[in-house]
Amino acid sequence: MLAYIIRRVIYAIPILIGVNLITFALFFVVNKPDDMARMQLGFKHVQQADIDKWKQAHGYDKPLFYNRAPTEGNAFTDTVFFVKSVRLFAFDFGNADDGRNITQDISERMWPSLAIAIPVFIVSLLLNITFALIIAFFRASYVDYMGVVTCVILMSISSLFYIIGGQYLISKLLHLVPISGYSADLDTATKFLILPVIIGIVGGIGAGTRWYRTIFLEEISKDYVRTARAKGLSERLVLFRHVLKNALVPILTGVVAVIPLLFMGSLILESFFGIPGLGSYTIDAIRSQDFAIVRAMVFLGSVLYIIGLILTDISYTMVDPRIRLGVR
Amino acid sequence: MSTTKPNLILFSIIFIVIALVSPLEEFWQIKFVPLWTDLLIYVLVVAVLLFGIQVRHKEHLRVPWRHVLQRPLAMSALVVLGVYVLIGLMDSLHFRQALEKQQGQTETQYSGDVLSLFDVLATPIRVQQEKSYSAPFSAFLYAKETIETPEGQVRDYPRLQYGGRHLKIPAQDRIPNLVMALFLSFVATLLILLVVFVVVVFFVAHHYKTAFGDTMDAIVGGKTGIPFRAMLITFSVICFLVVVVVMLADKYHILGTDKVGNDVLYLSLKSIRTGLVIGTLTTLIMLPFAIMLGIMAGHYRGWIDDVIQYIYTTLNSIPGVLLIAAAILSLQVYLANNPEMFDTVTERADLRLLFLCLILGLTSWTGLCRLLRGETFKVSQLDYIQAATAFGTGHVKTMSRHILPNITHIVLIAIVLDFSGLVLAEAVLSYVGVGVDPTTISWGNMINSARLEMARDPVVWWSLVAAFVFMFTLVLAANLFSDAVRDAFDPRITRSK
C-alpha cells in the first residue's frame, strides 16, 4: 500500500512539471515581463524606468531561464523561472502584487472555503443519491419520467440565477438572512453560511440526481440483479443491498476525486456572498490581474487534483474486492 | 463508393458560394466582412449537412435518429433550437453597407459599422436607443429627472424618446392599445397556423402516401410516428410570440431598456449568436484533437499511449477556470500591447470570442479523449480488427475505416451533451471576467452588468430576467434534445426494468 502511494507520488512529478511549464509559458513567454509591467502601470506615458522599477519591485527583473551575470547565487537559480516557478514545488508561493504573502493568505482563506464546500458536498451527495434511488425504484413509470424532466429543468438553470434568485428571494424579500458577509465566529457564521450552502446544494441537484440515476439503471440491468430477484428478495432489498453496493464503485470513485478540490472553494458562490475564501481570492486575483496568485492557485489546483487521483485509486480497492493495488 | 459523394457536394457548395459573393455584393450595395467565427460557423453548417446526407445512407445512424425523431419532447425542443439557430445564422452574415455617393465620388465608400443580416432586420429595436433604464412596455424612463415644461421645471419621469411615443396619454391608452395588439396577434397567429397546418398535412400525406383526411386525423390525434402535433403546438407558441414582437417592437421596448438605453430584447436576441458560437465552435475546435489522440492512444498503445495520457492528465489537472483565466489574461495583455492588429472593435471582439472557444476546447477535449481511448481499446479487441490485421491492412486504414465509424456515437453524444454546459459556462466566465469581450453582446455580460442593479430599489429586474429566460430556453431545449440523442445512441442505457 505504502509502496503504491509512493509510486503514485513519483508518477505525479512529471505532471506537475508539465503544469509548471504550461503556466510559465503562458505568463512569461507569450508576454514578456515588460508587457506585464506596462499593463499594470497603464499604457500611456510609461517610461522604461518605471517599468524597470516595477519589475524590480516584483522580482521580474531577472533573465527568464539563464542568468549570464549572476550577481549573487547560481546562474540557474537566479532567474525568473527558478524563483517564480520552481519554488512552487516547495509550496513557496511568494508574494502577491500587493506585497502580501500568498502562502499565508491561502492558509487563512482555506477555512471559509471549507465551511461552505464541506456541507454542500456531504448534503448534496446524500440528497442526490436518495433522489436517484427513489427515481430508480419507480423506473419506467411516471415518477421516473417526471423526475428526469425535473432534473433536466433544474440543470438548465444557470448557477448565477440560483444565486441571484436565492439572494433576492431569501434575503431581500423575506429578510431571513443577510445578503452577504462572513464572520469567523461560529454562531454568527451560521447565518451567513446557510444561504450559500443551500444554494450550492439546490444548484447541483439536477445534474447529480440524473448522473446517479444513470449509474443505478446501468447496474439494475445486470445479471446479478436477476439472480437476486430469483432468490425472492424484495425490490427494496435488491435495490439497497445489491444495486447500491455495486453502484458505490463508480459513485465513490467519482466522488473521492473531487474531495481534495473542495479546498479550492467555489468561485462564484464565495464571490457573490462575500465570503473570504479561496474562490473569491482567485476571482479577485483574476480581476486585478495578479499573476502571482493565479499561478499559485493553478499549481495548488493541480496538486489537489493529483491527490484526488491517488485517493480514487485507493478508494477503488476499498469498495471493489476485485481490484487490488498495483495489480492490473 | 460512399465517401466520394459528400466530397463532391462540399466542393460544389464552396464553388457556388464563391461564385455568388461578388454579384451579391454588387446587387445589395454591401461589402461582406467575414469574421473568423462566421467562417467557422459556415464550415460547421456544411459539416452538419454532410453528416445529414451520410445519415440517410447509413442504416446504423438512421435507426437511432429515427428514435430521436419519434420523441415529442425532443422534437419540440428541436423546433425551439431551430428558431435559435435561425437567428444565430442570420446574425452570422456580416457586412458593411455602402454609404450614399457624394458628389464627384467614383469609388463606393462603405460604412465603418459592421452589421449583420439580423441587425438589418431588427433595425427598429437596434436604433431606437433611450437615455437610460426603462421598464418593459413603459412609456417613461425609470428614474425621475428634472424636466423643462412650459410651466417651469418639474421633477418627474420623463417620456421616452421611442417607447410608447404613439400614445397620447400613456396611463389611459396603453392597456387598450396592448390588448388590441395582442388580439390582432392572436388572429394573425391563427391564420398563419392554419396555412402551416394545411401545408404540413399536405406534405405528410404526400410523403407517406396517405389520404389527406386520415393524415389530418392522425396529426390532430397525435398518432403520427414523428410527433407533428407536439411540434405544431411548440411552433404555434413561438409563432405567437414572434407576431407579438413584430407588431409591438417598434412601438414599445418590450423587455425594457438597459443602463445606456439599449433595447433589452435586441441585446437578448444578439446574445443568441454568442451562446451558439461558444456551444458549437468549442466542440468543433476540440473534436479533431480528441478524436485523433484518443484513437491513436487506444490503437497504438505503448509509448504513444503514455505520451497522450500524460498530455491530457497534465491539462486536466489544471483547474479549468484558472487555465482559461490564465490564457485569457495573457491574451488581454497581448492584445493591449498590440492594438494595431485590428481595424474594427468588432473584429477584435470576434478574435477574443474565437480564442475563448479555443481555450475552452483545450480544457474540455481531455474528457472525450479519455472516453475515446477506452472505447478504442474495447473495439481493438474485437475480431474484425484482428481480421483486418490478418489481411495486412495498415494502421491508418484500420483506424479510419474500422475504429472511427464504431466510436462516432460517443462523439455525437459528447457534442450534444457539451453544448448546454458550454452555454452556461459562458455566463459564469463572463461574470468572473475571463469570458467574452466586454463589447460583445452576451447573456453573461448582460447578467454581469445588471446584477449590480439588484441592489436598487425598486429593482431593475428585466435585464436579468430576459437574459435568464433566453438562456434557460436554449439550454433546456438543448438538454432535452441531447437526452433523446443519448438514449438513442448509448448502447449502455436500457429502457426497460
Added chain:
Amino acid sequence: MIATKQTQNKHKAKIDHQAPLLEVNNLKTWFDSRDQIVRAVDGVNFSIKKGETFALLGESGCGKSMTSLSLMRLVPEPAGRIVSGSVKLNGVDLLQLTELKMQKMRGNHIAMIFQEPMTSLNPVLTIGKQIEETVTRHKKMGGYSAKKRVLELLDAVGIPDPKQRYDEYPHQLSGGMKQRVMIAIALAGEPALLVADEPTTALDVTIQLQVLELLRKLQNDTGMAILLITHDLGVVAEMADRVAVMYAGQIVEHADRQSFFSNPQHPYSKKLFDSVPAMAKREHSLAVIRGSVPALSQQFKGCRFEPRCDYAWDICRCQVPAWQLLDDGQGVLCHLLDPRYASQAPDVKKQIAPVIRKQSANHAGALLQVDGLKVHFPVTKGLFKRTVGFVKAVDDVSLVIPKGKTLALVGESGCGKTTVGKGILQLVKPTAGCVVLDGAQLNRLKHREMRAKRRDVQVIFQDPFSSMNPRMMIADIIEEGMLAQRVGGDARQRQQRIDQLLGQVGLAPEAKTRYPHEFSGGQRQRICIARALAVEPKLIICDEPTSALDVSVQAQILNLLKDLQDSLGLAYLFITHNLSVVEYLAHEIAVMYLGRIVEQGTVEEVIHNPLHPYTKALLSAVPTIVPDADRQVIRLRGEMPSATQPPIGCHFNPRCANARQICRNGYPEALKISDNHRVRCFLYKE
C-alpha cells in the same frame, strides 16, 4: 472415480403417475420491439411431475429462456409481458399471485440458475453472504444457524473447504465453482422445482460433466424436480426423464427420453438428430435445415416449421397443425401424424438422401510446419514495468499440416489453443520457435514481407457478431482483403469476384449492399468465409467457427468447409473444444493442455485409441445421444490450473488418476506410438 451413469437413475421409476408439480397452460409472453409485437412464447403447455427432470430443448431464439423467466415472473418489464396462460405450482397459479406473494415463492418453492455464472453473482458480496441471504429470507434462520446451513450447502454442492470459501468473493472462484455457488443459492430454499437455464453451456466439457452429476446427485437427495433448458441433445440424453422440443415460441414435440431418442416424430426433431456431426457421418454431408427461424412478429397461418420442412405440403401452409397424442404419451404438433391428413403426405424419402463425399486421398507435402512455438506474455509490475514472471500461454508446440488437410487443435478454454492460432498468424509475436508456411519462415519476415505473405493464411473467428465491422457493407468487407493484398484486378473485376465468392458460400449477390446485422449468425459466418477466401489463401485458421451457432446451422458451415476443402484444396487448422465436430471434420488431432500438446495423431487413432489420461477423460466427458451402457465416464478432479503458475512436473498430474511420483518431477517427452501418433505421458514407454 469410474461409474456408469445408469445406476443413478434408480429412484426415477417411482415417480410416474403422480399429480403434476408444475402445470403450464397456454403461456404467452410477448415483447414490444420497435412498433411490433414479438411473440416470444406463444401458447406453451407442459407439466412436470415431482422429482423428475424435464428438458426443454430448442435452438436460440425459440423462446425457451423466456419460458423459464415467465415461470419465475422475471420477464424484463415493461418491454415484455405475460399475456395469458397459467403456471400452476402445486395447484397455485403463480401468474395470479401478487408480487409480494410471488417473492415468497421465488427461491423458496421455485428456484433458478442461469447460463452465465460469471455475471450472475454479485461481485461485491461474499459468496457466503449471497447464499445466506436466501436462507434467512425463506428459512427464518439467522446468525449462527444460518451460517451453519450455508456451510452445509457449500459442502453439498462440492465446494472444497467451505469455511474459507464463505468469505471469498465471486472473482476468486472459477466458472465451475461459481455455477456450484449458484446451485447452492438455488438449493437454499429447498425448492420443489429447480429451473436450470442452460446451466453448463458456458462451461468446459469436463466441468459440465461435474455440474450435471452434481445436479443429478442433489435431485436424488432432495427429490426436487428440474426443468432443464438446453440446446444440447447430449445433455438431454444424459439428464432428462422427459423432453419437450420448442420451435418458434411453441412446443412441437414432447416425449419421454426413451421414445424421443429412439423415435423422434416431428420433422424438426429428426433434422436435429441428423445434423449432429459424428465420426460415422464423415463420408456424408450433414443434414441441414434450410432457411432460418421465422420472425416471431408475424401471425402464422400454417405450421411454423413449414418453410423449412422437407415433408411440407399444401395443408401445412394454410392450416395450423393440432396436437397429436400417440399411444405412449408422445405428442407431436405436425400434420404428418394427423390421421386426417397423413395419407396425403408426399413421399420425400429420395430428396433428403445425404450426398456421399469422395475422400481425397492425396498425400501432399507439409504446408505449415510449426516447431517449438512458444508464446509467453510477460507479467509486469512496478514503476518501470519490471517483468516478474511469464504466462506461458503456448509452451513448445510443434505441429504439421499437409496441403488440403485438416488438423484439429482440441482443448478446453484457457489451454492456449487460440494463442497458437494467433502465433501462426503473427497477430501475437512468438517468443520462440519457428512457423514455416510454404517455405517461408513467418516469424523471421520483415513487416512489409509479412504483409504480402498474409495472403496465404487467413482466419475465421468464433463470434460471427464481432468478426465483421458493423459499419461496413458486405461488399466492402469482402473487398478489404483484396485491396490490402492488391489482388482481384480492377474495381469491376473485384465486384465480379465478390459475386462469385458470395455464390461459393451460398449467398445471393444482393447481399453485397447490405450490412452485417441484417444476417443471421450462420449467414455471417459464411460471409466471413467468403472474406477469407477472397485472397485465395492456402491455409485457413478456423478458431471455433461453429461454437456460437446452433447445431443445424453448424451443419451448414461444416458442410461448406468440407466442400471448399475438396474443391479448392484448402488446409485448415481447426481450433475447437467440440469433439464431435472434430470427429466429423478433421484428419488429424492435437490435444492441448495448459500450453502444450499432450497427444496427437490421426483422428482414428486418437478417437478410438486415446492414450493420454486427459484425452480419455475429455472423450468420455462428452455427452452422447446414443445410449451406451458400456460407456465409462472418467471424472476429473478440479479444474485446469492457471498458466501463470502451472503445476510442477506433468501439468496434468494434480488431476490425473494415474499420477505417480515421476509425474511430479518432470514433464514427459513426446513418445512415438506410430507414424503419426505421439503422446506425452509417463504411462507409456517405448
